[in-house]
């Protein structure tokens with residue numbers, strides 16, 4: 001069995017819960033309230049810069065030049081491509097990024113982004129991979145699944161096409177090949193799987209926070 005299969009097995013139950021979440025069901029049937037999607041996009045504006053930092057830290061820990069290149073390039077890609085998607089989605093709500101960043105990052109965003117930056121900065125390369133790879137892979141699997149259904153709402157259909165599209169799927173395939181080519185020890189694999197389950201849980205929570213339009217409960 002390839003290590004990627006073991007990794008997916010550890011996350012599969014959470015992935016299924018993600019697919020059943022009303023946020024994602026609402027994306028494909030078009031019933032998702034626009035306010036919930038707006039919340040999601042605003043939180044992405046907060047989240048992505050930290051995601052790019054986590055990828056850069058992962059690149060710094062990578063054991064060979066190809067892996068350094070992969071994560072450093074994806075860090076740049078996060079700032080260029082994903083960031084411009086968020087800017088365009090914000091524009092659909094009549095918002096610019098400066099305005100979006102004025103409203104605070106929600107508790108789940110702070111928790112998830114901090115977890116990624118901390119794990120990638122202070123952990124081993126295997127731990128960094130455990131934190132990072134599920135973000136790629138879950139989005140790719142969600143994108144692929146949702147692409148088959150699309151959405152009657154053009155804004156939601158556009159989001160689905162980005163993550164279900166070939167470019168994104170190829171990026172994720174490259175990361176998974178890299179993962180399988182590493183010769184990780186049993187202990188490294190175990191630590192990686194543990195970090196990955198935490199990330200998968202945060203992925204569910206990120207959508208759930210948008211669905212609830214989460215905000216700070218005090219102050």
Ligand SMILES: Cc1ncc(C[n+]2csc(CCO)c2C)c(N)n1
Pocket residue numbers: 044047051074077078082135136137139171203206
């Ligand atoms: C909450 C949240 N989780 C994962 C992604 C997906 N993602 C963002 S940047 C990047 C790296 C390469 O493009 C990946 C996989 C997202 N957008 N938002």
